[in-house]
Amino acid sequence: MLVLIANLGSTSFKYRVFLMDERGGVVVAKGGYERVTDHAATIDDALATLQRDGVIDDPSEIDAVGFKTVLGKNLSGCVIADQKVIDALDGFAAVAPAHNPPYAAGIRQFGKSMPHAKLVALFETAFYQWIDEASAQYALPKSWREIGIRRYGFHGASHKFIAERSAELCGRQDVAEISQRLYLDGPAPVAGKPFRVVSCHLGGSSSVTGILNGVAIGTSMGFSPQSGLPQNNRVGELDSGALPYAMRTLGLSLEEAERQLTKESGLLGLSGVSNDVRDIEAAANDGNPDAQLALNHLAASIRHWIGAYMIELGGIDALVFTAGIGENGPRLRNAVCANLENFGIKLDPDKNAACRATEADISTDDSPAKIFVIPANEELVLAREVYRQISNQP
């Protein structure tokens, strides 16, 4: 079965085509477009490229298209991407404005451009459906909770891949299998010792998730992608009292305050240099104190959440770094792991310095907990769930 995974932004379209069977999948083609103005023409161009490159003879050979949808109102999981998915995305368009509108539009467009293909959505929130209510709820009046304000969590496909892969790397095939089948069977009991992971997805958008026996128990991301760790341009966690105070004191409209919190905050806002850790590190090396502050703030926020999940999990077997910063940033990994030896987390500085964008164990040989760098592979999780969803369809 050929599955095309569509990664959609408001002006971008990236894709990977997987050849899937019951044992797993391999990537047979990938490509991408930036500065997209006409999504229909771009999809046609991608299909023509796949034909020209001999991946397919005809677009009808693509059996399914998978979408990594972020946040749906009253909808999560892995589902056929029909009108109810579009309605759920539209219902929370204001909560995830950078993500939901392109996916709603993309699903509509793929439905027109590839009418023969089954469309499947895997919500980023799906991995968090088993989180305890006590961790998922905010202390809000009932009327706020009734309109869907609660902790949802994001980067679900990425953290789920880490749950599976870290279990494999630690020889816990039992946990890896539970995690791989999670959306089919739900959580399952584990014979023997519990397997405890803290997964740090650190990229343009970042989150930390605690994982017990392959299942998320909590995550730093909350109601919207505007929460938890400082993001590239988004503030991350902010006291709700700060918003009305800033609006009144600075004379900001709600729209302007929102714009500044989503476009001019986070690593960009704090460093005053860039939203990219590479630029911020270069500026810090040149002695820019705000750049150093942004790096320190990011590391402190990550440590805050690692500590929280180590308590919840009752310890840690693997600490994992993934995504752009996590995979490529030895300096940040070093800052995050500083002085954690007493908690059983011992970083090997040489292994850490040598590791960039490859899978590696960067802990010392005597570290009780493993420290892994694992390249993100959200698309594989998505392709597998799409394959299963389609295989179960008549």
Ligand code: AMP
């Ligand atoms: P992602 O969203 O996972 O693609 O991650 C993108 C982010 O990774 C960029 O904004 C950078 O902050 C970060 N990044 C990429 N390469 C490096 C690097 N060599 N060192 C540190 N950070 C990096």
